[in-house]
Amino acid sequence: MFDPSVQPIGLDLAQTAKIVRRAFDDALIAGGGSLPVWSVLISVKLRGAGNQRELAQSVGIQDATLTHHLNAMEANGLLVRRRDPANRRIHLVELTPSGEALFLKLRETAMAFDRQLRAGLDQDDLDKVRSVFSRLRSNVEGKPDGG
Secondary structure, eight states, X not given: OOOTTSOOHHHHXXXXXXXXXXXXXXXXXXTTOOHHHHHHHXXXXXXXSEEHHHHHHHHTSOHHHHHHHHHHHHHTTSEEEEEETTXXXXXXXXXXXXXXXXXHHHHHHHHXXXXXXXXXXXXXXXXXXXXXXXXXXXXXXXXTTOO
């Protein structure tokens, strides 16, 4: 039964996620980037050169939204797009030296933010948080057994 005096866990989670996301984006902006830029940089860095469709899936955004970010990042000299020699209709995305440098800078920013976020939490706390997140994802995906 719904108890109006107790906030639903989904609302707690959504509000917390919004606050953390905003704070992380602010930290990345102060570091010279943004959350969308960091998401693209880390995805390209971890996956290597790849096509735009794969990159959009990896970042978790629509192709058109990714294209908007890639246009700006390319104009700022952070990446280059080139045609795939095996399929000229596909663009491959690679970081430039400036993109590599910004990746390294934002990685430090992200690591500092992560340390701030973990303050006061021990490994048992972190393991429990990850377990709860996993359970919540499973519940939302209709897999209440956790798998």
